[in-house]
Amino acid sequence: MNRRLFIKNTATAGFALHFLGSKFIPDIFSVDDTSKPFFKLSLAQWSLHDAIFSGRLDALDFPKKAKQLGFGAVEYVSQFYNKQAEDATAFKKLIGELKTQSNSEGVRNVLIMVDGEGALAAADEIERNHAVANHRKWVDAAATLGCHSIRVNLYGGPEHDTAAWKTASADGLTKLCTYAATQKLNVIVENHGGLSSNAALLSDVMQLVNLKNCGTLPDFGNFCIQRQDNGTSSNACINEYDRYKGVTEMMPFAKGVSAKSYDFDSTGNETTIDYLRMLKIVKSSGYTGHIGIEYEGQRLGEEEGIIATRELLMRVAKEIK
Template identity: 30%
Template sequence: MLIAVSAWSFHAELYGGRLHVSEVPFRSYELGFRAVELLDQFLWPAPPNRLARWLGRKARVFDPHAYDRQTLLRVKMNRVRSGTQLVAWGVESDLTAAGAARDEQRRYLAQAIAAARWLGAPLMRLTLGGEQADRAGYDRAVDLLSSVLPVAIASGVKLAIENHGGLSADPQVLIDLATHFGSPFLGVCVDVGNFAGDAAEGVRRLAPHALHVHAKAWAFDARCEETSIDYAACLAALRAAGYDGVISIEYEGDGEAAAGVRAARRLIERHWRA
């Protein structure tokens, strides 16, 4: 098992302009992590420096579906220099899209897979999108994945669809998708904090199809236990299914990110050894 830290753990600093996604690998290394997960939603170009602003240069317009090559290069170079491993490239997709939006999703995902391969990520995390119990949306997702999965296989990039609300709120939908394709390149990103019901039961159901895991954390008690998630039970379910891959920390609390991700790591390490 390898513990990583997701760029989402630093979302307050990223959205606040105090940190750029290309700096996340260095920040993670400073906190003792050697594995990172980066997200394309933070891929906006760095703002112009003071001299450039004085000369009238403005920041480039950010389009999350059109990757900026200079920014990607900066991300790659900093990741290499930091000495960290990129374990996943995260994208916000809608596999249930219809019409023109569907064609845009196909283009976007092909671009994202190419970027993941170039950046050195062996896996790309996806979101399913759609609404709960939307059978037509499920069928559209199957059709879209039928054209996207061969691209991922040819690129050597695995696809992990997260339980992330919408159509994926029902674990059975993700199980059905993984079973339908039966490919080692398509599976589930199990987010222990995204289940509407019993998290441990949700993890137990999805764990056999897990290619990646998100360990959410909001707050910790005096024993360094997450106050809203039974991590002992969730990690036991993963171990029982034979999972031994990456567990990527997503700290979402109000406190300092550094303290939050360190507490989450101690929590995971303690229960994984139990």
């Protein structure tokens, strides 16, 4: 991801810090019925990835931290628990601890974002099947936690052959969804780079799978199809799908929505994403589920960025009632 220099004392930072300083902890939906948005809010664990990777925050304490920040629902990220996931006994203990803490805090577990478990869209069927098998433990974990979904990626396959990619993607998803159905769980795909960020192609995959527990997780910001030198997220994007068109195309299949944010101007608006336009698209689809906040900026600290994103969502939601 692109990193920006951290600059203190901006108007948005001051606004966010006001809430932190006053210990703004109560449930934001408890004010009154007329103040409620059309969606529910959740906090994506990736918003706190710097704190977790640095050791300032234990990944096990994520539900407690989310509650302290005023959230009643959370979205986990598998890579923060990779070490425990290597051992079945340790993994079972981990999931039990997360369930105990989330229940204790009164926090709802919404989904697990699964990364690094193989290419579900691999051209080779053996490789796809291996990826499906790797994902099953996360299906089981999500079911134990009471989540409604796991989020997966559609990596692998020849990027130049869209027909082959769609066929392989549909096969991998169908196999995983068939298993997830036994746990009454959804499998949802995020636009997360490569051909998965081509929303028209991803919509075709959804139609090919045609299963009730298969869906999408539209992310407001992840629409780069190709980066310079075919590099990682730190490389410049040279082929980007229209984000508003993409979210519109993905919403008919959406079982979750990710509100990505990077930075804010002096009035509290996201500098690269028109949140008013995005929320109008989401609302017009009839969606009323969780919108997960996923702050990825650097200018504001993680907690300040999370709060700035929440305030923006709440303000814009009132504007489109």
